[in-house]
Amino acid sequence: MTSSEENYIKGIFHLSQGGQHSITTSALAEKMETKPSSVTDMVKRLAEKGLLHYKKYQGVRLTEEGAGHALKVIRKHRLWEVFLVDKLNFAWDQVHEVAEQLEHIESEMLVDRLDALLNFPEFDPHGDPIPDKEGRFKTREKKLLSAMPAKSRGICVGVKDSSSQFLKFLDKYHIELGNTIEVLERESFDRSMHIQVGKRKLQISHQIASNLYVKPQPE
């Protein structure tokens, strides 16, 4: 399987996570930053290989085999991200590009030993779960910070947008995974929020709050 094929499979998998039963050609084209006609070409090839179901004009859906393959690529991607952060001291906004390359290295032994070296991590530096050898992964209760009511608290467990710009913004305001975030007040006018992180109080826009996942805490 080529890198390009793997990237398509991964792209379809991610779009499917959004709840869609079937992924349209144009949605996939946008995700892959390519043209719909190129997508049509590729999905025909992947359908022939049994990795996805495709009927003309009906969009695509991964087969079991395709989904399994996607999980393997995602596992590799996330493990490499952990490696880069934990072992090579990369910042969390610097890992994606490199992991995009490393995820295509083929060697089961490499992946399994890397997993062991990193102590079988369950989440990557952005809070996304890492599938195990069998493709299983932990899920945890999480809500967008923007969906949390005033006076509630949550532990920051992940980001929705993992672009470098957003991650650097979080760094700047010292918001990191594991922090407890308390919602002090919500502004209904612009949907901005007053929050407290540790001892620091700050005001964040809706755009920020709607890209941060927290695990709600009782009381």
Next chain:
Amino acid sequence: MTSSEENYIKGIFHLSQGGQHSITTSALAEKMETKPSSVTDMVKRLAEKGLLHYKKYQGVRLTEEGAGHALKVIRKHRLWEVFLVDKLNFAWDQVHEVAEQLEHIESEMLVDRLDALLNFPEFDPHGDPIPDKEGRFKTREKKLLSAMPAKSRGICVGVKDSSSQFLKFLDKYHIELGNTIEVLERESFDRSMHIQVGKRKLQISHQIASNLYVKPQPE
């Protein structure tokens, strides 16, 4: 630069190490396990990019830029080999294939941090020198064991053949880099040798002796 182009550049570099001023199309085709006509196509492209000198029917020679690029790829390959052995406990006969893939990952930061993680190693698991960031590498006095006279001693510092079969053979007879090898006697008939490694005495064929490098020791 594509992986394929990098592999050609690397192949030419290695062939040039053998002392040849100019590398023929057919020698390169054999090295790359491809056909001479494919080589002609590729070297034309590489010549256009300024990575090598090529005149029809005259063979090829790397430019400064080409050689610099080759050294970078070789640096990455060998660093990854050290990583696989030191950090992931790969055996020395299991690293080549995976390193062939990893050597094409593009990220200067990755390479430099990997180098630091490994404590700036100067030699890879097969005893080959690792170029530094500037392409410089240590050379050390080494001779083929087969060229050592009887009653001489040397420290095993490298292998010429790094095929899995040969490396496994060495494992089987507990010959490893760093061992002191003493030549007890040479058989002129079949050029086999009686050697002593640590406390063990063994007889090795010329084929083995001519693929093991040693650093000759005085007296």
Next chain:
DNA sequence: ATAAATATTTAGGCAAATCTAAAAATATGT
């Protein structure tokens, strides 16, 4: 319900990297 807008596929082309078969240049042997 039918026309207009949108989405998707087809057709034909291009670049990279390979191949085979044929042509051209170089090297070798007597």
Next chain:
DNA sequence: ACATATTTTTAGATTTGCCTAAATATTTAT
């Protein structure tokens, strides 16, 4: 030195993954 053998290059084809432009199917709106 000249014919033969070998090496190298050229020509034309294939596959992957992409493109543009045109054709076709589907969806939407009146």
